Amino acid sequence: MRPPVVAEYTLSSTEAEHIQSLAESLDVGSVDDERFLTRAAVWAGELPRNLRAFLEDFRATEGSPACRVAGLPVDSERMGPTPVVAGRRRSKAASEIRAELVAVLLSSCLGDVFGWRLQHDGLLIHDLAPRPEHEDTGLGTGSxxxxxxxxxxxxxxxxxxxxxxxCVRNPAQVPTTIGFLDISLLSDADRRMLAEPVFTFKPDPSYFVSDAEPFPGPDRGSILYGDSADPYLRFDQDYIDLPADVAGVEDAVACLRRAIEVNLIHLSLRSGxxxxxxxxxxxxxxxxxxATYVGTERWVKRVNITSDLKRSRHLRGSASDRVIRV
Ligand SMILES: [Fe+2]
Structure with missing residues (x-):
């Protein structure tokens, strides 16, 4: 039987209380504290064993393309209103810092968290909450x-x-879209074409800070990579240039889109x-x-996690620095 698109784990109340106690026991003022980050994987070892086993199965078997842990201790009432100001200019309640510590501990079961200097002030945890100035953009802070x-x-x-x-809160049940590639729907010819390193991947506007800042450049590569029978995928329909001189490439990309869109699901995240x-x-x-900007709407905290921190060593200030300068 095929694994579910989203593997599910629901914490018991005992497990949730254990995680809350663990977060409270950490004397840490911010997840961006380097000392915390170098110990995060050690503290993650104190998370409930069944939860760690679930995340390890997700990581090691690649059975499902996504997984959800439900019932985490996120005290959205105490965390205050959904912020309309992002980045370092905002002070955070102790309950919000605890929720972020929990986010890093769970993430540390899959890899190392990291951030981008040009995104969300280089913070490791991004507040995806609607901002008026981004209302009509396709950014995570749009609406x-x-x-x-x-x-x-x-x-x-x-x-x-x-x-x-x-998810901190999502009262309007705004759906998150999740999809994966059904490789059986692609012909051998399309698979070969999509595995050619002829595509140009471009950054999205979230990396634009000001005219004075260097905007990261595009990167060339293939859409499919890894195992040809069960390939990995790299694709953003809004920020990709197809080669002009390759016959049939547009049809191959159209087939790829169909092979993903037939399996899209829409999931409304709940608090915790x-x-x-x-x-x-x-x-x-x-x-x-x-968006209404009255402080009660969707608020999601985003974390980037890498399996191999060394891959970006040349773009970080030191081995323990988690922020990539692009
Ligand atoms: Fe995204």
Whole structure:
């Protein structure tokens, strides 16, 4: 039987209380504290064993392209209103810092968390909450535009292996889109064409800070890679250039899109849900919604996780620095 698109784990109340106690026992003021980050994997060893086993199965077997842990201790009432200001300019309640510590501990079961200097002020945890100035953009901080399904940061060789989305609140039940490639729907010719390194992957506008900042460049590569019988995927329909001189490439990409879209699911995250996406196998997006900016609407915390921190060593200040300068 085929594994589910989203593997599910629901914490018992005992497990949730244990995780809450663990977070409270950590004397840490911010997840961006380097001392915390170098010990996060050690503390993650104190998470409930069944939860760690679930995440390890997800990581090691690649059975499902996504998984959800439900019932995490996220005290959305105490965390205050959904922020309309992002980045370092915002002070956080102790309950919010604890939720972020929990996010990093669970993420550490899959790899190392990291951030981008040009995204969300270089923070390791991004607040995906609607901002008025982004209302009509396809950014995570937008609202009126739906976000087309995509591989996260497809343009960058050091992109996340996993993306974590911890839901603080989602009262309007705005759906997150999740999809994966059904490789059996692609012909051998299409598979070969999509595995050619002739595609140009471009950064999205979330990396644009100001005219004075260097905007990261595009990267060339293939859409499919890894095992040809069960390939990994790199694709963002809005930020890719197809080669002009390759016959049949547009048809191959159209077939790829169909082979993903037939299996799209729409999942409404609830408070305390932590969704992990395998960024090599799953694509994700988000439906549009009407933002009101009164502090009660959708608020999701995003975490980037890498299986191999060394891959970006040349783009970080030191071995323990988790922020990539692009
Ligand atoms: Fe995304």
């Amino acid at each position: 009126r535009q739906h976000i087309n399904w995509h591989t996260e940061d497809s343009f960058h060789p050091c992109r996340a292996d996993y993306v974590g989305l911890l 849900d932590f969704l992990f996406l395998d960024n090599r196998r799953a694509v994700h997006g988000r439906a549009s919604f009407q």
